[in-house]
Amino acid sequence: MTLLSRQDIDFLLHDWLGVADLVDRDTADAILDLSEKAAARDFLPHYKLADREQPELVDGAVHILPAIGDALKSYADLGLFGAGFAEEVGGFGLPHVLCSASFAWFAAASIATSAYPMLTAANARLLTTFGTAAQVDAFARPQIAGRWFGTMCLSEPQAGSSLADVATQARAEGEDVLGPRYRLTGSKMWISGGDQDVSANIVHLVLAKIVGADSKLPEGTEGLSLFIVPKLLPDGGRNDIVVAGLNHKMGYRGTSNCLLSFGEMGGATGWLVGAPGQGLRQMFHMMNEARISVGLGAAALGYRAYLLSATYARERLQGRPAGQRGGAPVAIIEHPDVQRMLLSQKACAEGALALCLYCAKLVDEAGDADKAALLSLLTPIAKTWPSEYGLAANDIAIQIHGGYGYTQDFDVEQLYRDNRLNPIHEGTTGVQGTDLLGRKILGADNRGLDILRREIADAAAASGEFALFGEALAAAWQEVEAAIDAARAMAPGAWLHHATPFLWAFGHVVLAWQWLSQAQAAARHGDERFAFGKAQACRHFFTSELPKVAPWLAPMRRGDASAPARTDYF
């Protein structure tokens, strides 16, 4: 089974993104060869089993499918937990864009299994960025080696997306070599990998509020601090953390998802990361990477479903060409409607993967303030677009498989269920819309927007043989600009009505820009069949998807609220 197209990934990395200044070709090839093989060998075989045999909570401990544990040991043995970390902390020092391309294979093979290293890397990245040397040695290095796993503990039962309402509290109790020490009490919900029986220890990064001298908690998100709260303490004893429950999900089932209770017996021990009140900023630093990873996983699931659909459509015989009676049935790929569906999947899946690798490269280049600004602007798109349109590719995969696609005999139904999580976690689509329009555009200095404007103008101007698409791209960008101008003129908060449709429109314009660029790079690439496919997907995107931008933005441009303030009619 082909999980992703290696030719496409090579094209994206080398021909489209030009990663030569970040990594040499031999290293990239070696990592991708290894990833493709290991994903097929270690992750794919338990894909369906991990869906059937869900994590179980027995006597306070979560047991996950042993095959997942074996796969993760192998992943650790290959050194892939630390692939993107500096050699000084035990990593390989590979660029993030290559690590992302590597990771996509594992996500495609078993997204639930891949969640453990994804969260572990995000956790360790935060510690290497904001932690002390002692904290890095004690808590990040074992994760970079893949011996310990990590989690992010943000949400609480009463506060999902609303982090200002976090009620977990931390009481200062001194200081040691690991930093200022606190006692934490509170409940954390939706903790992926919150417990499991694979890694030797689990490092929780917990968002909490420090109890003030007046015994009160600080208000708002400025009061949030971040704590390292390990399952097992440095002395080997159990920390005061209880798994209060497991969530049973529609998909993504191999990843345990826990309700954790901290401090039922007096307080879980945690060490502060950085300074008090820096928790949200630290989390957001990590969030760019985590959100791109979610998008990348969503893209990988859609991509695998696209390739499965193409294979099925070539093999499944049914019906005849229009106007032909009798004779043998043809493969369904001969039917125009199946071709339309495959082309739509290709535009979704390859477009989503390209977007995520583009943003991953920006992570590598984020030392340049322009690149960092562009990354910040594009992150909500990298999170959302693949989550929505990778899922669309999964939906079409079921349709191409017909009744079979709705059964558990084929993989596409599980891929669809798995991918349905992605528009929810790490910030729902609605949260991303607010982030994009409210924080990144209306509330920012516009550096990122200026850069994107220039990139799109340059692409439109240099569209060459694709000049019609260049014109359409420039026109769509003008729609976006006009919508932003309209939002700036609105009463405070009125933009909230439009944030999600704006996100859809903005995402489509970004994708159109990248599809144009992909088609141009492919035309120079030399493989006629490959270039033809990229040009067709580009054409499909410009003719069938980009025209949605104007209607999505129309209410915002007119200043119509999406719904009246009244709610009694629902």
Added chain:
Amino acid sequence: MTLLSRQDIDFLLHDWLGVADLVDRDTADAILDLSEKAAARDFLPHYKLADREQPELVDGAVHILPAIGDALKSYADLGLFGAGFAEEVGGFGLPHVLCSASFAWFAAASIATSAYPMLTAANARLLTTFGTAAQVDAFARPQIAGRWFGTMCLSEPQAGSSLADVATQARAEGEDVLGPRYRLTGSKMWISGGDQDVSANIVHLVLAKIVGADSKLPEGTEGLSLFIVPKLLPDGGRNDIVVAGLNHKMGYRGTSNCLLSFGEMGGATGWLVGAPGQGLRQMFHMMNEARISVGLGAAALGYRAYLLSATYARERLQGRPAGQRGGAPVAIIEHPDVQRMLLSQKACAEGALALCLYCAKLVDEAGDADKAALLSLLTPIAKTWPSEYGLAANDIAIQIHGGYGYTQDFDVEQLYRDNRLNPIHEGTTGVQGTDLLGRKILGADNRGLDILRREIADAAAASGEFALFGEALAAAWQEVEAAIDAARAMAPGAWLHHATPFLWAFGHVVLAWQWLSQAQAAARHGDERFAFGKAQACRHFFTSELPKVAPWLAPMRRGDASAPARTDYF
């Protein structure tokens, strides 16, 4: 738990559709009262259990959840299997539109349970239409009484949507009081209710080809005949039918779905319905009702998810209004993006239900050739639009519930999985597109299209306070007309590239027409809150949905193929 809005159903039946000439208000009220109560009492309690405890095949017999059997006995005791049948054959003689409104409650409560009576009614309807008196007495009456259940056996493993390739064969073996008798051999796939342990017998209606004098099977769909093949023969003995397997589905799990093998021991006994070669015509007669029923079930699932979302959004406290810091969190229904999602759900769910009831009334009026022509034209829309947009309402329901919506603790994830079947069975969306554009428009006498054109022109002209929407409706209809003209000018078969996007566009124009009409009827209705809601949903549809029509039709109007004939690039 409110499954559907009784106020909305009353409005649709009495104020919008004016069913007074078909049924008196007291009867309608009594049936709806009873349906609402019985659905909540008998169907809803086992909704999730039927998902967890799937049908099992043990020693050749399928066992389904006992609670489903109990519910169906209760449904039979209420006489609802026969609600829509004439009193002469044991029914209540109620109009189809009222039966549909009744059925919607049961579909909303447990779609998988409701599939048994839906299929049984369709089977019995076919028999009362095309069968002999003896066949009706022997096979339809027990189904109308709810003692026996029925199935439709069309698909085969090698021939899903392609009925010309049906390979099940029938050999003549004489005649008796039940009609010309045949021996059938072959395999039938995707047979919902193909076996179960609830009804005393199962009546299979089997599409097969009669072996000719030359021992050959006739080619094409003209060679298809329809046979009554009961599980138990009139003498009480087992017919030669084996359950060769059960399909395990993503949702809709309470409905057993079987691979049936006919004639492994020499031939299953079946009686011909009507004349040889009439099978497809007979099936298609039944298909209008069956396809509207699928749409109705999809609408009901979306509707229930919408109401669950509205309730959740009123109860769930999270976040604060824009610009407000501190203070208590508000219900999420206060957030503009949640209001946008609820309004979108309302437009989908209420629009879908209205469409299905409108078409159900056309079934009642189909003695009028104009009404029959309109029904024929609208049937692919009634099947598809609710299947796609009811599912969209289910998708949004998960989003409104956030992480909780992805868990099995709430109903919305199952409603989503259940509804994902509806764009597939009884003809996929692609098949419906071909039916609409190829058969109902390009291949028909245009009577239905002429009527719809007139209806839409009248509605646009009389749009009164909604004049802007009337203009938009007329303009969208012109887009449709122009696309049809373009299709007529295409090379033979080229329209196949456009059939599905045309179906989307046509469906949206039909819905816009009906939303305008609903808003107008509601404005006259007297309940200000209710009328406000309908007007808002209408406005949402016209501003956020109808503008998609032009881009969907643009490639068809230009005559661009959706994808090139080449397939090597997938």
